[in-house]
Amino acid sequence: MSDRMYFDHAATTPVHPRVVEAMTPYLTQVFGNPSSVHGFGRDARKALEQARDQIAAFMDADPQSLIFTGSGTEADNLAIIGGAMAQRERGRHIITSQVEHHAVLHACEHLEHAGFEVTYLPVDETGSVRLSDLKEAVRPDTVLVSIMYGNNEVGTIEPIEEIGTYLREKGIVFHTDAVQAFGVLPIRVRELPVDMLSVSAHKINGPKGVGALYLARNVPIDPIVHGGQQERKRRAGTENLAGIVGFAEATKITAEEMEGRVAKYRQMKSAMESVWKEAGIAYHVNGHPKHVLPHIFNVSFIGVQTETMLMNLDLVNIAAASGSACTSGSLELSHVLKAMKLEDSITHSAIRFSFGITNTVEEAEQAARSVVKIVQRLAR
Numbered sequence: 001m002s003d004r005m006y007f008d009h010a011a012t013t014p015v016h017p018r019v020v021e022a023m024t025p026y027l028t029q030v031f032g033n034p035s036s037v038h039g040f041g042r043d044a045r046k047a048l049e050q051a052r053d054q055i056a057a058f059m060d061a062d063p064q065s066l067i068f069t070g071s072g073t074e075a076d077n078l079a080i081i082g083g084a085m086a087q088r089e090r091g092r093h094i095i096t097s098q099v100e101h102h103a104v105l106h107a108c109e110h111l112e113h114a115g116f117e118v119t120y121l122p123v124d125e126t127g128s129v130r131l132s133d134l135k136e137a138v139r140p141d142t143v144l145v146s147i148m149y150g151n152n153e154v155g156t157i158e159p160i161e162e163i164g165t166y167l168r169e170k171g172i173v174f175h176t177d178a179v180q181a182f183g184v185l186p187i188r189v190r191e192l193p194v195d196m197l198s199v200s201a202h203k204i205n206g207p208k209g210v211g212a213l214y215l216a217r218n219v220p221i222d223p224i225v226h227g228g229q230q231e232r233k234r235r236a237g238t239e240n241l242a243g244i245v246g247f248a249e250a251t252k253i254t255a256e257e258m259e260g261r262v263a264k265y266r267q268m269k270s271a272m273e274s275v276w277k278e279a280g281i282a283y284h285v286n287g288h289p290k291h292v293l294p295h296i297f298n299v300s301f302i303g304v305q306t307e308t309m310l311m312n313l314d315l316v317n318i319a320a321a322s323g324s325a326c327t328s329g330s331l332e333l334s335h336v337l338k339a340m341k342l343e344d345s346i347t348h349s350a351i352r353f354s355f356g357i358t359n360t361v362e363e364a365e366q367a368a369r370s371v372v373k374i375v376q377r378l379a380r
């Protein structure tokens with residue numbers, strides 16, 4: 001039991017010990033409310049703004065453009081619902097894709113109930129949105145487009161620079177969910193044609209329950225959480241200071257280690273593939289062959305159903321997933337794989353391995369060998 005292997009970092013990651021250490025004083029000594037004017041409050045305010053500076057530096061953003069939220073999900077909701085509501089007199093058409101995280105899809109569905117029209121763009125067999133489809137979908141009343149940076153299930157990196165450049169010309173607000181890309185791709189918002197970008201702490205070894213939305217200057221947004229004047233009146237509620245400090249520390253560690261991590265994840269993928277090739281088992285890698293997040297590896301083992309493989313892996317203490325944590329546990333087919341229109345034999349046998357800082361190449365090879373054993377046993 002001690003040798004459990006965790007390959008589900010796209011669902012969540014363990015908190016880094018340095019993050020725990022950084023957070024602790026803000027749960028004990030520095031407990032003040034950042035909005036209070038006394039010394040306790042001022043200390044808290046100072047820590048809050050320092051954390052904001054650190055996270056902003058990591059994505060090359062103006063610190064004032066960051067809005068802290070209670071999750072990546074809330075950042076997506078704020079961008080989409082807040083962005084759409086602020087522009088509702090200009091137009092009520094939104095464009096997104098069929099492969100977004102549910103935080104985006106369900107926020108869009110909510111807006112449909114509120115009188116907006118939403119176009120859900122299809123993707124090709126690699127999970128990529130086509131710019132030509134976007135161009136065709138844009139209408140005079142389109143006020144917001146949301147296309148994710150990197151997909152959480154298959155890892156495909158979307159052409160957000162091309163999409164953003166086109167939308168800039170059109171003057172349409174562009175949001176991207178960068179929750180999975182953040183921490184494995186260098187993100188410099190100053191150089192990106194995006195107006196809003198969502199991130200989350202717990203996907204990069206920070207604590208759960210903290211997210212942020214980058215909001216470029218002069219981009220209209222209505223708050224979705226109402227109350228106090230926190231976050232420049234864009235997100236009410238007393239700030240989760242310890243969590244935000246932990247988020248900042250996580251970005252600091254990630255900045256130091258990103259290159260090495262990415263190299264390791266690439267090695268892990270190729271080591272696993274070598275094992276499968278050598279064993280001669282039938283597999284298919286899902287997602288874009290090149291434009292793919294390094295830590296996400298979605299593979300189908302033809303002939304072995306997803307649930308069967310996951311159960312058998314769990315029996316040997318290997319944690320993998322079928323896609324998003326929200327859909328696993330149910331036998332419902334992944335909306336991402338469905339949108340990619342792959343053969344049924346591929347769609348029904350897809351497994352997601354997602355890597356993190358504690359994984360090793362040796363572990364990956366061992367897991368790959370376990371897969372081989374399962375495939376061979378079930379084939380008999």
Ligand SMILES: *Cc1c(COP(=O)(O)O)cnc(C)c1O
Pocket residue numbers: 010011071072073074076101103148150151152177178179180200201202203209210211
């Ligand atoms: C995890 C995830 C989210 C949601 O973030 P939470 O902080 O868990 O709410 C949104 N989008 C993507 C792509 C994710 O992977």
